[in-house]
Amino acid sequence: MRYxxxxxxxxxxxxxDKLIAMGHEVRMGAxxxxxxxxxxxxxxxxxxxxxxxxxxxxxxAERIVFAVNGAKLLDVAVAATKEATADxxxxxxxxxxxxxxxxxxxxxxxxxxxxxxxxQLQLKLPDARVVKTLNTMNHLLMVDPGRLSGSHDVFxxxxxxxxxxxxxxxxSEFGWDDPIDLGPLAAARGMEGLMPFWLRMWGVxxxxxxxxxxVRN
Amino acid sequence: MRYxxxxxxxxxxxxxDKLIAMGHEVRMGAxxxxxxxxxxxxxxxxxxxxxxxxxxxxxxAERIVFAVNGAKLLDVAVAATKEATADxxxxxxxxxxxxxxxxxxxxxxxxxxxxxxxxQLQLKLPDARVVKTLNTMNHLLMVDPGRLSGSHDVFxxxxxxxxxxxxxxxxSEFGWDDPIDLGPLAAARGMEGLMPFWLRMWGVxxxxxxxxxxVRN
Numbered sequence: 001m002r003y004x005x006x007x008x009x010x011x012x013x014x015x016x017d018k019l020i021a022m023g024h025e026v027r028m029g030a031x032x033x034x035x036x037x038x039x040x041x042x043x044x045x046x047x048x049x050x051x052x053x054x055x056x057x058x059x060x061a062e063r064i065v066f067a068v069n070g071a072k073l074l075d076v077a078v079a080a081t082k083e084a085t086a087d088x089x090x091x092x093x094x095x096x097x098x099x100x101x102x103x104x105x106x107x108x109x110x111x112x113x114x115x116x117x118x119x120q121l122q123l124k125l126p127d128a129r130v131v132k133t134l135n136t137m138n139h140l141l142m143v144d145p146g147r148l149s150g151s152h153d154v155f156x157x158x159x160x161x162x163x164x165x166x167x168x169x170x171x172s173e174f175g176w177d178d179p180i181d182l183g184p185l186a187a188a189r190g191m192e193g194l195m196p197f198w199l200r201m202w203g204v205x206x207x208x209x210x211x212x213x214x215v216r217n
Numbered sequence: 218m219r220y221x222x223x224x225x226x227x228x229x230x231x232x233x234d235k236l237i238a239m240g241h242e243v244r245m246g247a248x249x250x251x252x253x254x255x256x257x258x259x260x261x262x263x264x265x266x267x268x269x270x271x272x273x274x275x276x277x278a279e280r281i282v283f284a285v286n287g288a289k290l291l292d293v294a295v296a297a298t299k300e301a302t303a304d305x306x307x308x309x310x311x312x313x314x315x316x317x318x319x320x321x322x323x324x325x326x327x328x329x330x331x332x333x334x335x336x337q338l339q340l341k342l343p344d345a346r347v348v349k350t351l352n353t354m355n356h357l358l359m360v361d362p363g364r365l366s367g368s369h370d371v372f373x374x375x376x377x378x379x380x381x382x383x384x385x386x387x388x389s390e391f392g393w394d395d396p397i398d399l400g401p402l403a404a405a406r407g408m409e410g411l412m413p414f415w416l417r418m419w420g421v422x423x424x425x426x427x428x429x430x431x432v433r434n
């Protein structure tokens with residue numbers, strides 16, 4: 001499968017590395033197609049890896065991962081373009097964090113509560129098929145659920161069932177056996193709304209190596 | 218211990234019943250001191266039970282539980298009065314849900330994200346000692362964690378350590394052995410922010426009998 005990973009930060013690197021390790025072709029996208037972090041990454045990963053602008057890697061890809069700063073998600077969506085993302089499954093792992101109020105961050109008001117980053121992304125790219133997932137945990141855990149002993153949960157939501165099936169397949173490759181489908185993309189409000197809680201729990205645990213498990217009978 | 222339980226809904230009834238069962242004296246508070254639901258409850262519960270206005274039961278009590286509609290929390294705080302709540306531990310189990318946008322509810326904007334119902338309650342009652350807890354689950358589970366098999370978590374936060382110790386004691390009577398202290402009352406933003414997620418999960422589970430467990434190594 002050809003994956004574009006938009007974002008050159010830790011989350012983008014971790015996801016891109018894992019997808020390469022799973023045998024996929026991956027291009028890391030950035031605003032500048034010659035972004036040094038993306039170039040360095042691609043050069044270190046062999047022939048299956050590449051880099052390019054948001055639009056170029058999206059055009060090339062079959063699936064597109066948004067692993068960028070959530071507060072800047074919509075700018076990246078515009079740069080990726082409607083045309084290059086049309087009919088493609090988008091995997092949105094972002095959180096719309098607002099650091100302008102100090103730490104811990106709050107949520108960007110225009111992207112939370114009565115809407116979400118996931119929904120706003122879908123509105124910007126109406127022909128793409130957005131699925132929200134993996135945003136409720138640390139990046140290392142995203143691709144290695146076995147880091148934690150015992151079972152724990154990953155969630156997803158989206159309006160397109162075929163795209164969700166694609167994402168469930170990707171999650172299975174990452175080691176997630178039984179993801180919880182929360183339904184329509186509007187459930188991203190709930191998934192992104194976990195982040196302020198997560199940030200507090202991070203302080204309590206003293207490490208990002210924790211996750212939620214939904215306990216039921 | 219003398220507990221006032223403000224609120225005559227399901228949550229108030231469940232908590233008041235449990236506190237009576239644990240041997241405490243309990244008065245159920247309402248806007249109208251002769252609220253029929255509060256009168257009925259008190260008459261059915263024997264000599265340890267009573268009822269009265271928000272201010273009267275708060276004045277009488279040593280600890281005060283806010284189990285009212287979160288969107289109306291501040292009106293209830295004003296009615297309970299600064300004077301009657303001064304120096305007392307307040308147990309705030311509310312969620313500031315806004316049903317004006319349809320279902321599922323969103324959060325009241327003025328009581329979420331950069332603030333919380335818990336913090337707003339503390340501002341209204343500056344001499345009280347507000348602790349947020351139990352708002353992250355269904356009311357039946359609040360007083361009976363054994364309804365679910367396996368371990369799962371309850372959280373609390375507040376700015377007053379002595380008040381948190383009071384609440385940890387109450388939670389222990391309810392069957393919660395190891396509550397997770399998230400720190401200052403501002404962590405209520407995170408705890409209340411779980412509710413939109415909870416409402417989605419409720420739909421998936423098809424029952425309110427579920428809870429979060431924080432999995433860590």
